[in-house]
Amino acid sequence: DTGVSQDPRHKITKRGQNVTFRCDPISEHNRLYWYRQTLGQGPEFLTYFQNEAQLEKSRLLSDRFSAERPKGSFSTLEIQRTEQGDSAMYLCASRQSGEQFFGPGTRLTVL
Amino acid sequence: DQQVKQNSPSLSVQEGRISILNCDYTNSMFDYFLWYKKYPAEGPTFLISISSIKDKNEDGRFTVFLNKSAKHLSLHIVPSQPGDSAVYFCAASRSGSRLTFGEGTQLTVNP
Numbered sequence: 001d002t003g004v005s006q007d008p009r010h011k012i013t014k015r016g017q018n019v020t021f022r023c024d025p026i027s028e029h030n031r032l033y034w035y036r037q038t039l040g041q042g043p044e045f046l047t048y049f050q051n052e053a054q055l056e057k058s059r060l061l062s063d064r065f066s067a068e069r070p071k072g073s074f075s076t077l078e079i080q081r082t083e084q085g086d087s088a089m090y091l092c093a094s095r096q097s098g099e100q101f102f103g104p105g106t107r108l109t110v111l
Numbered sequence: 112d113q114q115v116k117q118n119s120p121s122l123s124v125q126e127g128r129i130s131i132l133n134c135d136y137t138n139s140m141f142d143y144f145l146w147y148k149k150y151p152a153e154g155p156t157f158l159i160s161i162s163s164i165k166d167k168n169e170d171g172r173f174t175v176f177l178n179k180s181a182k183h184l185s186l187h188i189v190p191s192q193p194g195d196s197a198v199y200f201c202a203a204s205r206s207g208s209r210l211t212f213g214e215g216t217q218l219t220v221n222p
Contacts, residue, residue: 004154033209042115042200042212043155056209091154093210099145100210102154 002026004103006092012109013082020078021106025094032075033100034067035091036060043091049075082110114138115203117213125221130188132216134201137182141203145210146175146186149198158199159186191220 005024013019025032030051035043046065048056051072061067064082069075079086087110093100115136124130132146142163147155161168161175161184168175174187188195196219202210 006154035210040214042202042214043210045209045211048209093154095207097207099157099160101157102147104152104154107152 004092004094004101006090006103006106008106009104010107010109012111014111015082015084017082018078018080019082019108020076021090021092021108023075023077023092023094023103025074025092026096026101029094029096029101030072031095031100032069033093033095034075034077035093037089037091037105038087046077079108082108084110086110113214114141115201115211115213117199117201117216119216120214121217121219123219123221124191126193127190130186130191130195130218130220132186132188132199132201132218134184134186134213135182136184136203138203138205138211139182140205141211143204143207144175144177144184145202145204146173147200147202147212148195149200149215155200188218191218193220193222196220 007022032049034046037043047067049069064080067077089105091105093102145160146158149155159170159173177184198215200215201213
């Protein structure tokens with residue numbers, strides 16, 4: 001399967017714990033995006049990488065959130081000291097040109 | 112500030128008839144528009160897109176219409192099939208950057 005993959009697909013954690021998600025984009029895509037989707041809403045932009053450079057961050061990305069894309073390949077999104085409001089679907093997308101292709105998402109539940 | 116709006120949370124049509132999903136936007140800097148389809152527990156799947164230099168784009172049963180003066184776009188699906196039942200998201204971007212999504216419309220196609 002040469003699509004965008006995300007791991008894990010589901011994560012349940014207790015409030016205050018740290019979590020890390022991984023995204024593997026389509027191999028030739030140099031642009032990678034993270035979005036967050038809550039129930040009843042469309043995905044909301046979090047951050048964007050072109051190769052290894054993080055070029056844009058949304059104001060939604062508080063200082064508890066950090067994203068990396070070492071060597072311009074896979075990316076990780078870490079949330080420190082999780083809060084119940086962080087419960088959402090975290091989506092990764094990649095593109096070379098034209099449309100963005102999305103992964104299946106990681107469903108985070110913070111208890 | 113909701114820059115992309117889908118005012119109909121749900122739409123129900125009979126199999127074989129036309130489905131029309133609507134989307135309005137406020138940011139005149141958007142120059143690329145997309146429709147995505149989403150099933151539960153999956154990431155959005157790209158359907159069709161249109162550049163602001165066009166007013167229509169067609170791909171099989173799917174046609175997207177863009178009315179720049181009204182800042183309105185629509186997705187026509189004809190004929191509608193039960194497998195088309197899903198949540199449809201309208202999205203917009205500026206110069207191929209991050210996507211701004213609407214809230215989504217749940218389409219149900221009844222056999």
